[in-house]
Structure formats: structure tokens, C-alpha cells
Amino acid sequence: MIQENLLDVERKLQEACHRSGRHREEVTLIAVSKTKPIELIQEAIAAHLTEFGENKVQELCEKMDLIQEPVHWHMIGHLQKNKVKYIVGRVACIHSVDSIELAEQISKEAVKKQVECQVLAEINISGELSKFGISPEETENFLRKISKFPNLRVRGLMTVAPFTENAEENRTYFRQMKQLSVDINAKNIDNITIDMLSMGMTGDYEVAVEEGATHIRVGTGIFGERNYH
Numbered sequence: 001m002i003q004e005n006l007l008d009v010e011r012k013l014q015e016a017c018h019r020s021g022r023h024r025e026e027v028t029l030i031a032v033s034k035t036k037p038i039e040l041i042q043e044a045i046a047a048h049l050t051e052f053g054e055n056k057v058q059e060l061c062e063k064m065d066l067i068q069e070p071v072h073w074h075m076i077g078h079l080q081k082n083k084v085k086y087i088v089g090r091v092a093c094i095h096s097v098d099s100i101e102l103a104e105q106i107s108k109e110a111v112k113k114q115v116e117c118q119v120l121a122e123i124n125i126s127g128e129l130s131k132f133g134i135s136p137e138e139t140e141n142f143l144r145k146i147s148k149f150p151n152l153r154v155r156g157l158m159t160v161a162p163f164t165e166n167a168e169e170n171r172t173y174f175r176q177m178k179q180l181s182v183d184i185n186a187k188n189i190d191n192i193t194i195d196m197l198s199m200g201m202t203g204d205y206e207v208a209v210e211e212g213a214t215h216i217r218v219g220t221g222i223f224g225e226r227n228y229h
């Protein structure tokens with residue numbers, strides 16, 4: 001089943017790249033395996049997926065312990081400071097840095113473990129009150145501050161667009177994210193080069209790719225509907 005889903009996602013991804021004059025290699029597909037069992041992750045690995053995303057620290061750690069293959073893990077959910085120690089040094093990237101205090105904690109832990117930690121700033125591009133993230137207006141200042149922390153490597157921006165039946169409605173948000181990254185790069189701030197834009201999920205990844213996503217986070221489209229019971 002995963003094999004079939006993946007063929008479908010891959011075809012749509014390639015078509016979106018083609019429509020927007022981009023190379024398929026510019027976009028990394030992150031398989032969001034939250035709530036899904038190890039067996040399905042194994043199946044995805046057999047289908048050559050190497051990037052996996054999880055949104056809860058405990059579940060992420062359990063899965064990292066169980067999976068022996070050298071895959072990359074991405075923390076994509078809200079992260080509490082007291083849980084930072086469990087994932088720094090183990091994950092490829094933390095996509096959800098949404099406060100100075102969290103960035104500082106990640107930095108401290110990375111220094112302690114003598115590793116470099118790749119992070120993205122989570123941006124609340126739509127301004128929805130229910131969402132975590134830095135406002136677009138605060139983003140530059142936020143990046144300036146966190147880029148000074150040792151052993152923290154600020155790679156880019158991430159957003160969770162609103163849930164919608166019509167992906168076109170999110171195009172404006174993805175475009176604003178891309179513009180924000182272009183504007184910030186144009187300022188040539190020390191230690192800040194935005195080369196990752198993590199945006200687009202099952203319902204809207206094609207639009208996100210057309211607007212410049214470098215990392216898409218696809219759960220349902222690969223693993224099927226989630227059951228939270």
C-alpha cells in the first residue's frame with residue numbers, strides 16, 4: 001500500500017516541479033510517520049524513503065531506538081524546553097523553533113554534546129491564533145538573535161498552513177514564506193543563509209512546491225489516514 005501511495009505522491013511531486021521549472025532534487029520528501037507503527041516505517045524504508053518526521057518527543061525517541069537503518073529524523077511538532085535533551089544530537093533537523101528560550105536551550109544542549117544542531121524557525125504565516133510560530137514581522141529580528149547562539153545552525157523557515165479543502169487558498173501563504181526568505185537572504189546577515197523552506201502537507205504540497213518549498217512533510221498521503229484512538 002505504501003509503495004502505491006508513494007508512486008502517487010512522487011508523480012504529483014514531479015509534475016509540480018515540472019510546472020514550476022524546478023528540479024526534483026531541489027525538494028526533499030519527509031514522510032510524517034506520527035501515530036503509525038514501526039512496520040509501516042520499515043515498509044517505507046524498503047521503498048527507499050530516508051527522511052521521517054514526528055511531532056512528539058517520546059514517540060520520536062521510541063521509533064529512533066527501534067529503527068536500525070541509517071535514516072534521518074525530523075522533529076516537526078511543538079517542542080518543550082525540558083525535552084530538548086532527548087533529541088539534540090539524534091535528529092537531522094528541528095523544524096519547530098518558535099521562541100528565543102527554546103533556541104537557547106537547543107544551543108546549550110548542542111554545546112554540551114559537542115554537536116551542531118540544524119534548526120528552522122517556525123513562522124505563523126497565516127496569523128491563526130491557534131498556531132505556534134513567529135510572526136512574519138518579527139522573523140528577521142528573531143533570526144538575528146538565535147543565529148548568535150553557539151552550535152545552532154539556522155537553516156531556514158517552516159510553516160504549517162491553514163487546514164483547507166482547497167489548496168489554492170494556501171498559495172498566498174507559501175508565496176509570502178518564499179518572499180520572506182528572499183528578503184532575509186538579501187540582507188546578508190552573519191550566520192544566516194536560508195536554504196530550507198519546510199512547507200506543504202498532504203493537502204497542499206503541490207502548491208507549496210510550485211511556490212518554492214525545499215522540504216514537504218507528507219503523512220496521510222503516504223501512510224493513509226491517522227487513527228488517534
Ligand SMILES: *Cc1c(COP(=O)(O)O)cnc(C)c1O
Nearest residue numbers: 032055076201202217218219220
Ligand atoms: C501531521 C503533520 C504533517 C503531515 O500531515 P498530513 O496532512 O498527514 O500530510 C505535516 N507537518 C506537521 C507539522 C504535522 O504535524
